[in-house]
Amino acid sequence: MPYKSVPPETLKQWLDQDEVILIDVRDPSEYASGHIMDAVSIPLSQVCITALPEYPNKKIVINCQRGMRGLAACQKLETELDKNTLYNLEGGISAWVEAGLPITGQQLPRMSLIQQAQLTIGIWTLISVTLALTVNPTLALLATIPGIGLIYAGLSGTCGLTYLMALMPWNKSYSQLD
DSSP, X not given: OOOEEEOHHHHHHHHHTTXXXXXXXXXXXXXXXXXXXXXXXXXXXXXXXXXXXXXXXXXXXXXXXXXXXXXXHHHHHHTTOSSSOEEEETTHHHHHHHTTOOOBSOOOOOOOXXXXXXXXXXXXXXXXXXXXXXXXXXXXXXXXXXXHHHHHHHHHXXXXXXXXXXXXXXXXXXXXXX
16 A cells, blocks of 8 residues: 655644554664654664554554655555555654644754764865875875775665764763664
């Protein structure tokens, strides 16, 4: 059965009437920083029918930050779900918050681990290229380190730099999630 979209206000009614199982497919660090009450955290990379909690006679709604990962999760699940109704939260948790609906969690305004990894890779590459152009051309080889890491992340589906970032002192609560 193909999935549909659901607006935040309708999802709130369904949650209040206990008609739905809500799956949050964001990373654990994003989930910890704020999520919809009663949402179950199952990162997108782990989404499959066997990962879902028991759901007889309930709608399944997928949510993420803005809706794109939710669409990807719905596409993964639509072939496995036959009689249950599958929905994606329109606009994700961002739309939920914009609608004035409550979230729970730490709600700390900080970058996700993947954003921190992307920023680190970008700065590393920029410094490597600048040093290669101004100091010594062989320093361009430094830019291959994040490149190799990105290739590994793409092939394996895991980013080692995010695990390293989780160990940093400013991410103390993130590292406790793993």
